[in-house]
Amino acid sequence: MSSNSTSLKALTEPQVADAPARHEKLGPSSLQVLGNYLLGMGIALVPLALLYNDYYWINILTFAYLMAGLASAWNIIGGFGGQFSLAHGVFFGIGAYFAAQMYLIYGISPWLAMPVGAIIVALIAVLISWPTFRLRGPFFAIATMAFNEVVAVFANYSESITGGARGLLIPFRASFSHMIFVERWKSTLLMFAFMAFVAAISVAIRHSRLGYYLLSVREDEDSARASGVNVVAVKLWGMAISAALTAMGGTLFAMFIRFLDPPTLFSLPEVGVKFALLSLIGGVGTIWGPLLGAALVIPLENFIRATLGGLPGVHLVILGILLMLAARFLKRGIVGALANLHWPQWKSRR
Amino acid sequence: MDNIVTIFIFGLLLGGIYGLVSIGLTLIFGVIRITNFAHGEILMIGMYGTYFVYVWLGLNPYAALIVVVPAMFIVGLLVQRLLIQPLLNEPMMQIFATFGLLIFLENLVLMLTNGAALGIPSEHGTRVISLLNNKVSVAQILAFAASTIIVISLHLFLNQTMMGKAIRAVTQDKRAAATMGINVNRIFLLTFGIGTAITGIGSVFLTPIYTLSPTIGGSFVLAAFAVVVLGGLGSVWGAYFAGLIIGLIESFAGFYIDPTLKSAVWFLIFIAVLIVRPSGLLGIAGAEEVGLREQQ
Amino acid sequence: MNTNFLTVKDVSKNFAGFLAVDQVSFAVAQGEMIGIIGPNGAGKTTLFNMLTGQLRPTAGEVRFRGQLINQMPPHRRARLGMGRTFQIAKPLIALNALENVMIGAFLHRRRLPEAREFAYAILEEIGLANRALRRASELTLSERRRLEVARALALDPQIILLDEVMAGLNASEIEQAIELFHRLHARGLTLLVIEHNLRVVRALSQRVIVLDHGVAIAEGHAEEILRAPEVVTAYLGREREWTTS
Numbered sequence: 001m002s003s004n005s006t007s008l009k010a011l012t013e014p015q016v017a018d019a020p021a022r023h024e025k026l027g028p029s030s031l032q033v034l035g036n037y038l039l040g041m042g043i044a045l046v047p048l049a050l051l052y053n054d055y056y057w058i059n060i061l062t063f064a065y066l067m068a069g070l071a072s073a074w075n076i077i078g079g080f081g082g083q084f085s086l087a088h089g090v091f092f093g094i095g096a097y098f099a100a101q102m103y104l105i106y107g108i109s110p111w112l113a114m115p116v117g118a119i120i121v122a123l124i125a126v127l128i129s130w131p132t133f134r135l136r137g138p139f140f141a142i143a144t145m146a147f148n149e150v151v152a153v154f155a156n157y158s159e160s161i162t163g164g165a166r167g168l169l170i171p172f173r174a175s176f177s178h179m180i181f182v183e184r185w186k187s188t189l190l191m192f193a194f195m196a197f198v199a200a201i202s203v204a205i206r207h208s209r210l211g212y213y214l215l216s217v218r219e220d221e222d223s224a225r226a227s228g229v230n231v232v233a234v235k236l237w238g239m240a241i242s243a244a245l246t247a248m249g250g251t252l253f254a255m256f257i258r259f260l261d262p263p264t265l266f267s268l269p270e271v272g273v274k275f276a277l278l279s280l281i282g283g284v285g286t287i288w289g290p291l292l293g294a295a296l297v298i299p300l301e302n303f304i305r306a307t308l309g310g311l312p313g314v315h316l317v318i319l320g321i322l323l324m325l326a327a328r329f330l331k332r333g334i335v336g337a338l339a340n341l342h343w344p345q346w347k348s349r350r
Numbered sequence: 351m352d353n354i355v356t357i358f359i360f361g362l363l364l365g366g367i368y369g370l371v372s373i374g375l376t377l378i379f380g381v382i383r384i385t386n387f388a389h390g391e392i393l394m395i396g397m398y399g400t401y402f403v404y405v406w407l408g409l410n411p412y413a414a415l416i417v418v419v420p421a422m423f424i425v426g427l428l429v430q431r432l433l434i435q436p437l438l439n440e441p442m443m444q445i446f447a448t449f450g451l452l453i454f455l456e457n458l459v460l461m462l463t464n465g466a467a468l469g470i471p472s473e474h475g476t477r478v479i480s481l482l483n484n485k486v487s488v489a490q491i492l493a494f495a496a497s498t499i500i501v502i503s504l505h506l507f508l509n510q511t512m513m514g515k516a517i518r519a520v521t522q523d524k525r526a527a528a529t530m531g532i533n534v535n536r537i538f539l540l541t542f543g544i545g546t547a548i549t550g551i552g553s554v555f556l557t558p559i560y561t562l563s564p565t566i567g568g569s570f571v572l573a574a575f576a577v578v579v580l581g582g583l584g585s586v587w588g589a590y591f592a593g594l595i596i597g598l599i600e601s602f603a604g605f606y607i608d609p610t611l612k613s614a615v616w617f618l619i620f621i622a623v624l625i626v627r628p629s630g631l632l633g634i635a636g637a638e639e640v641g642l643r644e645q646q
Numbered sequence: 647m648n649t650n651f652l653t654v655k656d657v658s659k660n661f662a663g664f665l666a667v668d669q670v671s672f673a674v675a676q677g678e679m680i681g682i683i684g685p686n687g688a689g690k691t692t693l694f695n696m697l698t699g700q701l702r703p704t705a706g707e708v709r710f711r712g713q714l715i716n717q718m719p720p721h722r723r724a725r726l727g728m729g730r731t732f733q734i735a736k737p738l739i740a741l742n743a744l745e746n747v748m749i750g751a752f753l754h755r756r757r758l759p760e761a762r763e764f765a766y767a768i769l770e771e772i773g774l775a776n777r778a779l780r781r782a783s784e785l786t787l788s789e790r791r792r793l794e795v796a797r798a799l800a801l802d803p804q805i806i807l808l809d810e811v812m813a814g815l816n817a818s819e820i821e822q823a824i825e826l827f828h829r830l831h832a833r834g835l836t837l838l839v840i841e842h843n844l845r846v847v848r849a850l851s852q853r854v855i856v857l858d859h860g861v862a863i864a865e866g867h868a869e870e871i872l873r874a875p876e877v878v879t880a881y882l883g884r885e886r887e888w889t890t891s
Binding site for chain 2: 082084131132134135138139141142143145146147149150153154156157269273276277280284311312313314316317319320321322323324325326327328331
Binding site: 026027207208209212213215216219220222223224225226227228229230231 | 698699700719720721722724725730732736737738739740741744745748749750752753756757758761762766778779797800801
């Protein structure tokens with residue numbers, strides 16, 4: 001068994017000695033990666049530091065951070081793994097309802113419910129993905145969309161579990177253990193922490209074996225298989241992690257907004273597709289893309305809603321146009337556009 | 351016993367409606383191999399178009415066919431040329447783009463109609479006749495008839511005309527078709543136009559039956575996908591019969607279990623077919639072919 | 647020396663009535679170089695696909711290192727020590743050459759820096775080190791071929807299956823490739839090679855198996871086989887199959 005490992009090992013040993021200079025060119029070092037991450041998070045924190053007292057902006061900021069985290073979570077399986085999931089609204093919703101009900105019915109702190117909910121959602125995600133991952137491309141998307149629809153209907157239907165169409169209301173009782181705060185900026189900080197957490201996991205995955213495996217699955221499954229990648233396992237892991245993180249975001253959302261109803265949570269354009277859309281505009285499959293996408297689109301959306309709010313649906317019309325234009329002209333998103341400017345040789349010739 | 355007959359008739363008529371909604375979709379699917387997530391919204395604008403033709407021109411809504419169908423054909427050409435064609439090799443971008451179209455169309459209509467619920471008044475929608483001791487809506491019968499006529503006409507078109515045969519050639523193997531001198535891009539354009547026009551016919555016949563809202567497209571699209579998959583991608587007869595089957599299943603399930611569970615029915619059918627028999631009942635293009643790397 | 651390193655016993659593949667491979671049997675010893683030749687459509691690639699797992703045999707047994715691998719999925723066969731190149735080189739185009747090779751390198755090396763190092767070493771051996779950071783979409787055909795080989799080598803394989811890896815290469819590229827494979831073979835790598843090029847077959851095969859219409863019609867040492875009457879007959883009228891360089 002070792003006879004062949006030595007054949008190529010003998011090859012690598014002499015080279016390792018003069019490694020250092022070469023390795024810098026091959027890819028970022030762990031230190032560089034960490035540095036980039038901290039820099040990015042520092043920059044992301046600046047708006048909060050500046051605007052924590054501004055009532056109008058603090059709301060927008062809160063949602064922006066939350067959506068940035070959720071988009072990043074989607075990006076793990078949708079961007080890195082290339083599996084266009086429309087089921088993430090379900091994971092978000094379950095995370096929200098679970099924590100809300102644990103709190104309302106049993107008085108359990110959302111801090112406890114959050115990880116438990118995340119694990120439950122991860123299991124559900126694996127269960128639902130295992131048959132649907134066999135479906136190629138658009139069929140996977142359609143199946144997840146149908147799943148979202150089924151759950152939405154069920155949520156409307158089952159009053160005992162979700163409060164049905166009337167929704168659930170969480171009374172305002174501020175305390176840290178309730179995850180309900182008097183000062184707005186504390187909620188914003190919590191959302192920032194969530195975003196930072198998801199971004200950290202995203203970075204860790206991207207620079208790990210799982211990350212490379214996800215990319216290979218996205219690019220060419222058969223090729224990946226021939227290279228020793230267990231495609232099914234990789235997809236399921238990516239989905240599980242992505243779903244768990246999304247569920248956590250759902251919990252945070254529930255305790256922030258304190259009113260849950262099925263249309264709010266399971267609406268595809270507002271939730272399920274939004275995660276994907278933010279990733280696209282920022283740069284799907286990159287680490288910073290989803291964050292940039294959220295940073296751009298959420299405030300923009302609010303601005304449009306504020307100025308043109310009279311007419312219903314205007315901001316979504318613009319969002320739809322944005323989506324079509326981005327898909328058509330800005331496939332790599334903002335991150336890609338910037339990269340093209342900086343490193344022209346990376347421009348793909350298609 | 352009356353009950354069973356009623357359920358059966360209702361199921362068949364519903365099936366006719368599903369056929370109307372899905373035949374255009376399966377044609378597009380089979381030829382171009384793309385998923386148009388905005389299909390429901392295209393149906394929806396056809397319905398709104400019918401409504402406005404009725405309101406502004408005062409014609410019988412069925413006469414709106416003259417206006418709506420050509421208009422929808424052009425819409426199809428535009429969507430294909432501007433959105434689909436450039437993205438033929440980018441499956442993920444197709445999903446984004448058609449979702450963008452979905453969101454755009456739905457909210458455009460919302461914006462323009464200010465959310466008002468519109469409907470064509472009673473005489474057209476609720477005229478009933480008696481069939482086997484059941485009161486059956488004339489509009490639904492007409493829809494069923496339209497569905498049947500469409501599928502027969504399409505069958506003749508695809509099998510007896512040069513253009514139809516070219517379309518079938520592209521469906522089976524577009525590279526081979528190209529080497530035989532068929533302009534594949536032109537066929538794509540034409541097919542999307544025809545598929546949209548057929549959906550336009552469907553929307554004209556559906557308008558007298560339903561109350562219009564911008565989200566009505568969404569309530570059809572999942573059923574449409576289930577129909578297309580069950581019938582087999584690219585097979586218009588498949589879509590027709592699958593529509594009937596699903597209409598019947600939904601009708602019986604609705605009666606014996608619960609009407610609100612219909613989306614669960616569609617989902618289960620969809621999953622079951624794709625896992626057990628991906629090519630559907632009469633599939634021309636197996637589901638394996640609608641994969642990520644096949645469109646080159 | 648394990649004479650039954652890879653054994654194929656009465657393996658057949660039936661595609662809904664079309665018998666692409668018909669009861670083929672042979673055994674490969676560890677460290678051998680075996681050539682598989684035959685006219686186009688003889689079933690060579692189908693045979694490879696059954697060895698590496700892209701297809702399952704409809705009959706017969708494939709054993710590798712003693713294990714029955716008929717139903718084993720491709721990624722587990724890679725883990726077991728099988729590497730392979732494909733006739734149409736399909737690199738992962740959005741990744742650069744180094745990353746392409748790293749995917750394979752991760753099989754036996756969990757950590758990123760080790761996988762990266764190993765991948766780079768392989769690129770050096772294969773002569774692609776200077777293109778390591780280029781997107782795969784920017785590589786020339788010959789470079790893509792080499793990348794295919796590099797990706798297979800990254801698995802640290804014990805046996806490598808090469809499917810017409812020389813097609814489209816010029817004479818000097820072919821010589822370089824032959825030299826590379828001889829080096830690897832000298833270090834213990836077992837080779838199974840599908841080729842049309844006579845020069846390559848002679849250089850990279852100790853034994854040759856001839857397939858025609860899915861049947862193994864001859865097997866023996868390279869020189870004998872290339873002159874055997876039934877082999878010539880199989881190619882009769884299809885002399886274009888032979889390319890000499």
